[in-house]
Amino acid sequence: MPDFLVTTIDKFTFRVPTDRFYSPEGVWVLWLPGAPVVRVRVGVTDFVQQHGGDVAFATAMPVGTTVQAGDEVGTVETIKATLQLLSPVDGRIVAVNPALKAAPEVINQDPYGEGWLAEIEVADGDAQAAGLLDPQAYLAHMKAAAEEEVGTP
Secondary structure, X not given: OOOEEEEEEOOEEEEEEOOOEEOOOOEEEEEOOOOOOOEEEEEEXXXXXXXXXXXEEEEEOOOOOEEOOOOEEEEEEEOOOEEEEEOOOOEEEEEEOOHHHHOOOHHHHOXXXXXXXXXXXXXXXXXXXXXXXXXXXXXXXXXXXXXXXXXXX
8 A cells, every 4th residue: 555645625535555656647657567569558646636526437548558748548437527648658559447337426435546547568667757747746736736726826
């Protein structure tokens, strides 16, 4: 179980695991151990899932799809909006979370565990990580966005 950075803004508490990296748009990236090639798992952050509301439907691009950072990797439909999720890395999708089809609400229940979206094979893990935020930087970014939204100085 990872350690978490935690912040509370207004009545909302947000968690940021310290074992992964983040895109500014709120997609997390977890490097998976033991793979013969560099493989990462991606999903949405606690902030994104709380901000979006109850997830009604979630999809990822199909296995075999090649994505560049910034390309659509999936969508999450909530009671408030449809969120287009952008890939934080370049690579090829090699797995999609099968739980999302039957129980998309797992994203709300466990965004950093069972609510993952897809696994992506990447060519250069170090170069990919260089373009992402570490946990402390994402926490600061997310906190500023949340405070702006609720009007906290």
